[in-house]
Amino acid sequence: MTTPPVGIIMGSQSDWATMREAATLLDELHIPFEARIVSAHRTPDRLWDYGKTAVDRGLQVIIAGAGGAAHLPGMMASKTRVPVIGVPVQTKALSGVDSLYSILQMPRGFPVATMAIGAAGAANAALMAAGILALQDAELAKRLDDWRDALSASIPEVPHD
Numbered sequence: 820m821t822t823p824p825v826g827i828i829m830g831s832q833s834d835w836a837t838m839r840e841a842a843t844l845l846d847e848l849h850i851p852f853e854a855r856i857v858s859a860h861r862t863p864d865r866l867w868d869y870g871k872t873a874v875d876r877g878l879q880v881i882i883a884g885a886g887g888a889a890h891l892p893g894m895m896a897s898k899t900r901v902p903v904i905g906v907p908v909q910t911k912a913l914s915g916v917d918s919l920y921s922i923l924q925m926p927r928g929f930p931v932a933t934m935a936i937g938a939a940g941a942a943n944a945a946l947m948a949a950g951i952l953a954l955q956d957a958e959l960a961k962r963l964d965d966w967r968d969a970l971s972a973s974i975p976e977v978p979h980d
């Protein structure tokens with residue numbers, strides 16, 4: 820089976836409600852992806868394998884969502900040079916600021932491109948992945964440009980009730 824260019828990974832099934840936004844957008848843009856539950860804390864061997872094989876499998880971008888002590892995106896960035904886009908999942912206790920800071924403050928050398936907290940961040944992660952892939956794919960570039968134009972065109976010039 821051929822590996823899709825994008826891997827969406829998340830720390831728990833409970834993150835899927837957020838990460839589904841990324842999946843929906845990738846679908847809209849006709850970008851193949853795989854979705855997996857991988858946790859640095861709960862399934863460290865799975866994280867290790869996923870990161871170790873990412874380049875050879877042909878993954879081009881990894882979107883990683885996690886909440887709370889959100890070490891998954893950073894650990895994945897430690898294990899593979901495939902670009903990792905991090906999505907801080909909103910938490911009940913600390914509103915996702917915990918997730919945001921856990922993902923954002925990577926030490927020099929192992930970056931994670933960190934999005935905003937929650938569903939909008941997940942959607943933007945997909946658009947960021949699309950932008951990266953579009954550098955090498957003219958047809959995708961056209962679909963992404965059209966998607967952006969359609970969004971701009973949908974924004975009204977004046978407010979209404």
Ligand SMILES: Nc1c(C(=O)O)ncn1[C@@H]1O[C@H](COP(=O)(O)O)[C@@H](O)[C@H]1O
Nearest residue numbers: 830831833858859860885886889890891
């Ligand atoms: N942050 C991480 C990691 C990790 O970073 O490896 N693994 C699970 N989790 C997070 O724990 C939260 C609660 O998980 P449960 O809902 O399963 O209790 C989730 O948001 C998940 O991302």
